[in-house]
Amino acid sequence: MKNEDxxxxxxxxxxxxxxxxxxxxxxxxxxxxxxxxxARCTGxxxxxxxxxxxxxxxxxxxxxxxxxxxxxLPAPAMVDWITQSCKLRESRNIMxxxxxxxxxxxxxxxxxxxxxxxxxxxLVGLMILCAxxxxxxxxxxxTNFLKDYFS
Numbered sequence: 388m389k390n391e392d393x394x395x396x397x398x399x400x401x402x403x404x405x406x407x408x409x410x411x412x413x414x415x416x417x418x419x420x421x422x423x424x425x426a427r428c429t430g431x432x433x434x435x436x437x438x439x440x441x442x443x444x445x446x447x448x449x450x451x452x453x454x455x456x457x458x459x460l461p462a463p464a465m466v467d468w469i470t471q472s473c474k475l476r477e478s479r480n481i482m483x484x485x486x487x488x489x490x491x492x493x494x495x496x497x498x499x500x501x502x503x504x505x506x507x508x509x510l511v512g513l514m515i516l517c518a519x520x521x522x523x524x525x526x527x528x529x530t531n532f533l534k535d536y537f538s
Contacts, residue, residue, distance in 0.1 A: 398423065413480065426480040427464065430487020431494065438495025450508065453496060457512045460493030461519055469523070472532045 402412045402423035412423040448456070464486035471478045497516070500509040527533045 401425065403428075411478075411480065411483065413484075426483035427468070427487035427490075430484040430489075431491035433484075434488040434491025434493075435495035435498070436491075437488075438492055438499060442499055448496075450505075453500065453505075453508050454511050454515070456496055457493055457515045460489045460496075464490035465519060465523065469526055469532065473530050474532075 402409065402425055404411050404423070404425065409423055411426055413426055413429055415422045415424065467478050467482055467486045470476055497509070497512045500506075500512060
């Protein structure tokens with residue numbers, strides 16, 4: 388980030404990274420202003436949008452595939468984020484975008500179940516989401532990576 392760019396609310400909403408971690412963002416320059424987009428969140432948005440566009444175009448999945456996809460698609464993003472947060476490695480933006488896309492695809496499918504009124508499958512998805520939250524919580528307790536992440 389250059390000195391002429393003062394951090395603003397838009398900056399924090401779109402990048403949500405401290406200036407020293409801007410290598411984790413996508414930098415776009417529009418009309419002389421620098422715009423920083425979180426790489427993983429960009430992938431998430433693209434994944435969710437692609438699911439809703441595919442749905443509008445008539446693409447549909449068999450019902451049995453939803454729980455499997457809701458279980459598998461978030462895993463790469465979780466592994467990438469946790470291994471990076473535990474300082475085991477530093478991820479790259481292409482990996483962040485890709486894992487974010489998979490996560491966003493899962494989120495898109497999850498919300499598509501709600502929009503279509505498939506409440507039983509939505510509740511299954513909610514249980515899968517709770518399992519992921521529990522896994523992250525246990526890993527955070529064992530490694531203290533959230534303490535370093537927020538400091």
